[in-house]
Structures are given as C-alpha cells and as structure tokens.
Amino acid sequence: MRIGVHDTHRVDLMSVEVGWELLWKSMNIYEEKEVHSLRNIGFAIIRTCGFLPLAIKVTASVLASKDQTENEWNRILSKYACSQSMLSNEIEGALYLSYDDLPHRLKQCFLYCALYVEDSAILRRVITRLWIAEGFINEQPGQLLEDTAEEYYYDLIHRNLLQPSNGSFDQAVCKMHDLLRQLALSISKDECFIGDVETLKGENISKLRRVTAVNKKDRLVLPSMNKVEVKVRTFFTGHGPQSIEDTLFRRFLLLRVLVLNYSLVQSIPDCIGKLIHLRLLDLDYTGISCLPESIGYLKNLQILSLNYCDSLHKLPLAMTKLYSLRCLSLLDTVINQVPKGIGKLKFLTDLRGFPVGEGSDNTDVQDGWKLEELSSVSLLRYLTLVKLERATHCSSNTVLRDKKHLKALVLEWTSNSEYVSKTEKVFEHLIPPRNLQTLYLIGFIGRRYPKWFSTTCLSSLLHLILRNLRSCVLPPVGQLPNLKYLRIEGANAVTKVGPEFVGYKNGDPHCTELVAFPKLEWLIITGMPNWEEWSFFDEEALANERGDDGATQIQKDDAQTAKLQIMPCLVKLKLLGCPKLRALPPQLGEDTIGLKNLELVETNNLKTVEDLALLSEVLIINKCEGLKRLSNLPRVSELHVSGCPNLSHVDGLISLRRLWLGEDMQEISRSWVPGLQMQHQHLHREDLDVYTMFSS
Template sequence: MVDAVVTVFLEKLLGALSEGSRFIIEFRDQFVTLQNELQLMQSFLKDAERLKRKNQTLRCIMVNLREMIYQAEDMLADCQLKSMDDDPTSSGWLKCLSPTKIPFQYQTGKRLEEMNAKISKIKVNISTYLGVPVLGQPGVDPHNDQIPRWSSPVYDHTQVVGLEEDTRKLKDWLREGDTDILAIGVVGMGGLGKTTIAQKVFNEREMEDHFERRIWVSVSQTFTEEQILRSMLRNLGDASIGDSPGELLRKIYQYLLGKRFLLVMDDVWDRDLTWWRNIYDGLPKGHGSCIIITTRSLEVAQKMRVKEARVHRPKCLSKDNSWLLFRKIAFAATKGVCNYPELEGVGEEIVEKCKGLPLAIKAVGGIMLCKPPHYPEWKRIANHFRDELAENDNSVMASLQLSYDELPSYLKSCFLCLSLYPEDCDITKDQLVHWWIGEGFVPVRGGRSTTEAGEDCFTGLTNRCLLEVVDKTYYGMIDTCKVHDMVRDLVVDIAKKDAFSLQDDTSSRHLSIDTPMARNHFVANSKLRALLSTTKSGEVNKVTSNVARKFCDSHYLRAMDLSRSIFEIPLTGLLNQVGSLHHLTYLSVSNTHPLVQLPPSLEKLHNLQILDVSYCQNLKSLPTYIVTFKKLRVLDVSHCGSIECLPKGLGRLSQLEVLLGFKPAKSNQPEGCRIGELKNLMKLRKLGLQLTRGDEIADTEVHSLVKLQELQHLTISCFDCHGDDIVTKLDMFYPPQQLIELSLKFYPGKISPMWLNPISLPMLRYLSISSGNLSKMNQGFWGDDTTVWRIEGLMLESLSDFEEEWPRVTQVMPSLRVVSAYWCPELVSFPIEDIGFRGGVWKKEENTN
C-alpha cells in the first residue's frame, strides 16, 4: 500500500503548503523537494507494489519507503501543531514533542534534509530495479486520480441471479416440517453463494408467514457457545447480559416454546460440535421447526444432524447466468445492457475465468463498473486477471487480489481499514467514513465537502462488491455493511504485510480495542494512528486500566473510537488523558456509560474534526469550549436525552458539515445556542433538530435554514413536545429549496406544514414521516396541473390517524420507486391489505406488493 501512503501524504502536504503557516513556510523548500521526489515516484509505484509480492528485495525497499513517508507525515503534523501553538491567539502548548536542547527548527530542518536524501536514493533504487527512467520525467499530479461522485450505490446489492432452483428446493423442504427439528445443509466451496441462498429464503415474505420466529446466527471461526446464545437472544429481541450459558439457553427455550421457528447457522467451520449438541438439546422440538446450516464441510453438516437427503450442494452458475450477473454489475448504469459491442468478447473472456463462482464474478464486475468502457483498459484488466490466476488458481482469491490492485490509491487505505473488524462484524458506514476523514484518507478536491467525499469512498467500495449490505434505508442507501470471509482473509493478509494492522505486534499503526493484544498486552506505541472499538452488534468492549493508561502515550493518534465500551477506570479520568493527544482529529465516545460530562482537558484538541457523543443518555451538557474547535466538521449529540441545549456560539463553527441532535435554547436559557445561529453554518449538509416548545423558534428565526445552500438532509423530531404554539412555528419554519431528504418524526399537527409542497421543495427525493398526529396533507402538498413531486422514496410509519388515499399520493408522485408503510391503518387503498398490523413495501419498478 506504499502508493496509497504516498498519495495520502501528498494530499496532506499540498494542503499544508497552501495554509502558509509559519513553520511550514520556514521549511517550504525541503517540503517542496520532498513533494517533487514523491510525485516523480508515483508513476511507477503501482507496478512496484504488484511486483513486491514476488521479490523480497523490492519488498524491503518498499517497506523502507513506507516508513519514511510515515515519519515525514509526523514531522508535517508537528510543524502544523507548532505553528498553531506559536499563534498568539492560541492557548495550546506543544506537549507531544520530546523535550530537547536542540531548537525545533534546527532539528526538523536536519531531519528533512536527511529524509530527502534517503528518499531520492530509494527512488533511484526502485526505478533501476524496474528498469524505469525517471530523470526529467514530469511529476504526477495526485489530483489526476479523480474520485467519481457516487450519489448512491449504482446497482441493487440484493439482486441475485440463477438461484431460483436453489431457493425453490429449500422452500419445499422447509414446508415439510418434522416431529423433531428438520435440519437442512447448504454445502459448498467458498464464494459459491451459500449464504446468499440462505438469505434469499430467510427474507422471503412466504417464510415470514410460515415461521413464527426466525433467527439468523453468523458463526465465525473464533466463537464461544455463549456468543452464539447471545446472538440468538438478540434475534429474539432480548439483549440479556450477565447470565450463564445455561440460563441463556433456558430463555431461548421459553421464547421458542410452542412456536414454529427457523434457525439459520451460517458459515459453520468447527468440527468439534460440542457447543451445537448443547444448544440443539435445549431447543423445543416439533411444530414444524427447521434449521439451515451453511458450511464448506459435509462432515460438519452431518454432525449437525443433516441427513444426506437434505443436503443441498449449490452448483456454479451457468455460462449464461454468469454473463448475466456480470452485466448487471459492470453495466449497472445502463441497467445491465452492454452498449459497447467491442467489450462483449473481452467481458466474456473475463467471466469465463471466474468459473461460475458468484463472488468472483461480482468482484470483477465491480472492477469494470468503475473503469471507463474502453477496449484497451478492459483488455489490460483481462491480462492482469490472467496473471493473477497463474499465481493463484483460486478464481475467487485471484479476482479479489485483482480488485485490490485496481483500486485507486485513496481507496486502498480505506479498504485496509476493514482488517480491524472481526469476522461477521456489522460495520456502520458512519464509523468507517469518520475514521477515513480523521486519518486523512479522504482526498477533498474542487471545494467538495469532506463528509460527502468520504461517503463516495464508501460507495466506491460497495460498488466494487468489497463490502456486503447488512442494513439499508427505506430508499436503498447502505447504513451497515460487513465483509465476506474471503475478502477479510485477503485484507487481513495485506494489512499484516504492510504493517497497517498487526494483531500480535506492538508496532501496529491501527488497532482494534477488542483484540486480545489490546485487552491484555497493550504497551505504549508511538506509531499508533487509530484505536477503534469494533465490537459485534449488541456487544460491548471491556477496556482495562492497562489499556486506558497506555494508549494515551500514542502521541500521533489521529482517530480514537471508544464507542460501546465499559471501562475499569472512571471514564472522565480517561478522557482527561485524551486531552494530551493534540493530533487527534476523530473522537467517539458514543454509547459509553455513565459519561456525565466532557472534561476541561479536551479543550486542547484544536485539530478535532469529528466529535461523536451520541447515545450518551447521562451526558448533561456540552462544554462551552466546543465552539472554539474551528476545524470541527461533524458534531453528533443525537439521542442524548439529558442535554437541554447546546452552548451559545455554535454558529462560529464555520466548517461544520453534519450537526445531529441539535436542541435549541429556550427563551429562559441565555447561555444556550438559539436556532438563529444555524444560519451561519453555510457548509452544513446534514441537520437533525430536536424541538419541544414553540419558544425555541423566535418569530425572527423562522427563516434560519432558508439560506443554507449546502443543506441536503434534514430531520425534525418533536418527541415529547409541549404546547400548541409549536405547530404554528413549524408551519412557518421553511427549509431550503434544494433539500433532498426530509424526515418528520412525532409531528404534532393534524395537517402537514404549509411548506411541505412540491413548489417549496422542488428537489426533494426522499420523504419520511413517522409517528405523531398527522391526519391530512395541506392543500399545497398535491401540487397543481404543472407541478408534481420528484420524490423517489417515501416512508410512512406509525401514523394511526393518516387518512389520505394512496392512489392520490401516487398520482402526484410520478417518480416514486419504493414505499415503506407500517402501522397506517387509515391509509386508503394501499396494495397491502393488512398494512395496519404488519406493514408493506411497494416497489413501482417490480410492480409487486
């Protein structure tokens, strides 16, 4: 990943040089020399990256280069921090540098000169080894590696091809029932689509109707019986903690007693199935309950009571279905139609090498989706794939290696972040994007917002099929993802070789809190850049006092995510130490308890760009020093029920792009931030408002959002609101015209706000209305003969009084693609009869219920 490290550093260096701060200017000549040397090198670094896998000498050269770049990045960060501390308006002090008698200027200048000489020598060594001349070669502008603007995933990740026969067979078996528990095995090699088949059956409405309880458990290669039981309970809506395995199993028995249930044990590896016998013996029998086991081992399936007659062995996709799946991904922009006849031959050649394995086809399809439709480029990819297959006959692993090699440099760093997550871990998009931003992995060009560019990086990985979908919004945007075990094998291997993350080495630059190393053997590590909580859904980290004391010695730490953690030491004391991490740009203490306040020491974190304190129910307030964090881009205080308002002066955070959980001050709270201050946040893209009383919006503040030209996503929640005047104020509270997504929660009025109409919100694409008293839409909502909505996604949820007619809604929303509707018993003529009780999903594209 040296090309990725170089690209990230050059991005930071270019930004620093443009800042013109004192110490950057003082060493400008050395930094510019370093920049030129690295730009000359970029033209052949990708070739060197690929060849180093086969040659130890080149690998050593690249390792040395990588270490030099990391050191250069640290020096650059120190210069920026020193300039900030030298600023007479700054109250911070540079404490992360070791005390020395040598003046900072002399020491840094000498180190930069030595580094430039070493890097120049490395450049010559690499170019000589590759036979590539570099003298006189023009520098390569890293900005040429353009980031495509993915507004959303290009194709539907849930679509499957060629599995109709597989799913039909499993559904027929599942209907049979048994006096005991019917066990079904789906057995086959990795990448064959075993999990996809099981998911397809598990999620079908027919199976939802047939089984009263459905449980899905992902069985990783490292697990305990207790973890399996807790996962089963979470599926049943019980987040029990502190019980013994025997007690957990008794709870499961009570939940399932007398019920027909479907249990899926996905991706079972362990041949020692003592844990399974314990669980199976504790399950209630009969009632037609079934179990599906997916595994690569027939022996495992048989030991789990699967009879030969109920073993399903998926076949590789046929030639036609392989080509169809490839086209659906590679030509997703044209709905799977190849409009380039010259590409069909080379495309079929690529698909043939995948040998009918869906994961391999998806991987190469994702590569081609992101490449220009030019024959030379496609032929180059085909040749590259052929070379990978010559080294590794496993077409899945060869296709995944190819996918990694073909990633743009900025996405390689993003991809390697996945190595920190355990098997079958649900990964939130926000955590990934915030981490990438915090470490500077996201290049920002052309005035684009940082958070938008980070989300595009996320979509870039999902479009390449390197991330799998777990949860999506009602209109299809991915919220949560996971990593296929074969993709994880690749990313863990690369991350170890490139010292990105080493689970058994204290020199690692990126570390997960939940690893045994972090829990038991963590020592001070000056190289550490990121320390993150990567727990599985529903679990928490237990952070020892040893870890808490030591990681604060990692002075160059950029990203720290302590979310969903339990600490052996008082959390406030730990956060006091965090205040010494002056390079920190991302800090999350989301869902940590009992966090009551943020300590004064955090005032020194002037480089902070992202602060997440969401779901901290005991947090009483935010400190006033928050308004001095001039670089802050994301502030998330959502679901913090004890906070009454945010501090006055928040409008000075001019770089803020995301503000969630904003509670405006009331008229009797002079030290709080009024909603009128929001008009100064001209870069705001996402805003979440929590409104409870009418006096939170003064008559002069009703137009506070209108001029926020970057605002695209707005959530207004009126949970626990009081008084009738809030409806009047909301009726005048106009959002900006360019809004793309609007969510109204617990709206207290009977009639929708006057501004909810296609003239006031002509760009609106997604509308969500949930809970509250809404009964009717205002007359303007229905538009006129010349004006209709451009809405594509609509969600209506828990609107017990909503009495509008569904045909009238579809008439004024001709672009509507998908609708989710739940608990709306008065919604007339919606094409799901029992919508008031179960809910329904209507998709125009498929013309199905």
C-alpha cells in the same frame, strides 16, 4: 440456471456459459453480440475466477472500464498470473485484480473497511466520517469533504467491492463480502490487527497503524510496551469492556481515530487532551456522565459522536473551542446544559440532536440553544433539531433557507405542548433550502402544516419520513415531483387517507392531468391503528365538478377522462400494523406498473387481496387474521404466507414458482395448495417448490 448476485458457492465446471452470461451482464452490456469476439478470452477469465460469482462480478467491473479489445482482456489475464503468485489462493488472485485497478484514494478506503469484524453492517455515514478523519478524502473545489467521501463510497459499491444491504433504499448500509475482507486483511496484514490486544508483543505494535480490539473481559488491558514507539492511528474497541487503561490516552499519542462505542466506559481522563492529532472521537452507547474540559485542547478534532449516552446531560464549556469540528452528534442523549456559542463552530457540516431552548444572555451555560444561533453555521449538510416545542419564536425565515449545502433535515417535537399555535408559527419559519433531499418530521404536535410544504419549496425532496404525528390528517405530498421514498409511522389519529394526501383539491381545473406520487418507489406505512379507508381521489366529486347548470352526474366516458394516474414508479409497498384497514385501493392494480414487492403484516381487517395484475415478484402476508381470499395475481412469482387462519381460497397465481408456508398454515392450506400444484404442473411441467417457514 441463474446465479444470485451475492451467491458465494462455486458453480459446476460445466456452467461456463452461465459464468459468461454473468460476466457480460455485470458489465451492463445487454446484447452478447457486443462482446462475442471476446468469448474465448472471457471463458479463460471465468476459469481464473474459479467460477465464483463474486469474483466474476468484481472482474466484470474492471473490464467494463477498459477497451473491449482482445489486447486489453489478455492484459487483464496476464495481470492475474502475476497477482496469483503474490497471494495465498487463486480466488484472492482474481479478486486482487479489482483492488489493483483502484486509484490510490479508493485503495485506502477499501482496505479500511476490513477493520469491521466479519459480517458487520457498514453504515455510509460512519465509514465516510472515518475516511475523512484518516485523511483519505481529497478536497475538491466547491465541494464539501462529506460529499466527496460519499462519492468514494458509491464508487466502491459500483465496483462490487462493497455489497449494499437489500433492506436499504439508498444503499446507506452495506457489507464487505468475507472473501473481499480476507483479501483486504491479507494486503494490509502488517499494518492492521483485529483480535485480543493482550496477545500483542511490543515489537509488533511498532508496525501497527490500525487496531480493532476484540476483548471479552470487563477491562481492556493493553500489552506491555516499554519504550516501543506507538504509531497506531486508528483504535476501535468491540463490545464489552467496562473500563480502559489510561495507557491508551498516554501512549497512543498519534491517534487520529478513537472509537470506544458500545462499551460501559464511565469516564474519560483529563489526559485525553494530549491526543492533539485526534480527529474523530466516538463515544456512542458508553456510560460516560461527563467530558473533561481538556477536550478543548483537541484543536484538530473534526468528529465528536455522543449518541445514546444515557448518563450524559451536560457538555463542557470547552466545546466551543473545537474550531475544526465538522460533526457533532447527540442523538438520543438528553443534554440539559450546553455552552453558549455553538455558532463559533463555523465548519460544522453535520449537527445531530441540537437541543432547542431559549438560551441565556447572562450565563455561559444554558438550557438548550436558540434557533438563531444556527444562523452563522453556513456549511450545515445534515441537521437534527430536537425539543422544538421549547422554541417560543423564530425571528427569521432565513435560519435554514440560506444553507445551500443542507441535504437532510430532521424536525423533532419530544413532548406535547399547550401552545399549538405557537408551535405552528415556529414551524412556518423553518423554511428549508430548495435543494433539501431528506426530511424527517417526528412528533409534530400541530394541526396544520406550513405553507412551504409544497412542490415549490420541496421540489428536490427524495426521502420523506413522517413519524408519530399527532394530527388527524397527513400532509399533501402526492405532488412532490422527485419524492422516491415515503415512510409513515405511528399516525394514530388518522382514520382516512384520501385526496388531500395526493394533493388534489375539489375544483382543481388540472385534475385530469394529475399524477399522484410521480416518482415514488418505496411506500412504507406502519403503526396506523385507526386507519380504515384508503383512496386517492373522490370519483363522485370529480364527476360532480364536471356537471352543467346544477347537474350532478357526468357521462361514463367523461369520468374515465378525469381518472388520475397513481404511483407509476412504485416498486415496494409495505403495510405493517394497520389492523382496521378494510381494503387496498383498486388503482394499485391498474397504475403501479413497476410494483415488485408487496408486504402486508397485521392488516387484520383485510378480507381479500386480489386483482393486482401488475405485482410482479414477491407477496408477503403475515398475521392477517381476517384474510380469506387471494385471487388474480397473475405475475407473482413468490408467495410467503403465515398467521392467516381463515385463508381458504387462493387462485389466479399462474406465474408462481415458490410458495413459503408458516408452520401454522399447514392445515388450512390443504384446501388450496393441491390446486396450485396442479396448475403449476400443467403450465410448467414441473412441481411447485413449497417450503415451510419455522418460527424462531
């Protein structure tokens, strides 16, 4: 019996052996003999964990950092007895051990996560900002606070105190398990409150430091506080309130974090300038149309988030007085007027939604910032440039290249331009530093890519996202040495993906040594309505290049020598909305030795999916109306099929353990499901698990 990583159900008391296996494997010990002498103590630890997989895993994280001796493990057991007497139940006692083992800096960060309501997604970029604003992050020599905060985040994941989302490639999204959240709330119950603030009494407010207001009414009403001293440092609002009393801004004078997002608040009062300790102000998704000039009094403000504010078109002049500002985020907020002097904010590390414009020499307010204004902002770590079509020139190649901390860059063109050549010249000057790890290209309107789009300038790139490209070709990125994640969305003009995408050129003398996408792990391609052909190299061209004296053919063994290796590290491949694609490249079944997950959605022109001998776990197929045959998939263990009315032949799935069928597949599957069941019974002496997927 195997236990899922996030399974919250108790296992049977007789499954102590299963718990023991989970314990030592969770410690990254791959041979039981390494801890065999500790087996009996291990059984006792498993019992204290209530046979709960979550508790076993977090306890294993504690044990992994200790000496593997009987004395050390017995010490952990004795600490459990002490913690159990402090908390409400045995499971909390077991989980408390992992909390108690944290250094002080991580304890604060862990407890803070409990402010998120149950089952909320926790975004890395958001929670690390909150920790910084609260002062939880210790400064490290030569390192930005944001980098240190991310180290804290991944440390909590490594200790199994935060669970990363399965759909997130780089663990950028996580959740807090309900039991761990209950533990955190139990530990911090005197300082934290989550619920309807109207139910609070004045004397209770005096003890609170952090509040999440869950209010379903249109107006957020605070309780009567009379002369009570309010020491709340963090205040979150949940979804819903259309207005908030000025009391929040007049009485909560020690606030460091104020999050009003997802509310319909339409105005911020002038008295916000009195919150002189405020370090983070989050107004995402609000209905505000302006910010008061009094915001300039917030000298300690580090983070200002104004994403998705549809009615906000102008930033106040006082913005340039926020000299402590580290993050300014304006994503999908159409800002038409900005104050001159963004370069004065020299501590900016995160600038999202920078509206490009031509600036102005004569006024304090301008229609966008010049690219050159970024030259003096040297600490940038994440940068999003929007409306790049409005840049008529870029006078220097060093606007971005000298920014040694820059890890992520987003370049966005929001509309068409008649000046394609000018756009390409500006793009050519936006040379990123060699340490860049993430690059987004959104809406590029040019026909050719810059020369710096090469293995030299992008040697550190890990993530590349190409969205809504207007060009008929994709950039040559197959030779980027460290690229792990590639996503292509909405390249409507592309009809063929071939050798140019790999980075191979006819006549290349090193073609026999080429490995295409050497470290790529995830490849996701969506919204390619005109894409028909997919190949990695031109075998005929390779053959012709090897001929002598005008010969056009080579021997068969020479052709095999010229074969290229394709995506040897690929784990996940997803194709969505590619209705004209006729076939998958055969190399997917030959070179992708790590391929575990293949998902095909709305690839209507595919007739067969076969000979993928290396695909080892899950195959998901949905809305592929032309698909007729699935064959020779010997390592696939789980198959999901729906929306395939012509699928009449399925065989060669000798490792299949679970079959999921859509409601619409019940009739057509009768011709091949019995064969799969007979095969499974013959090979494994048990029935094949078949499930029905019901449409929502």
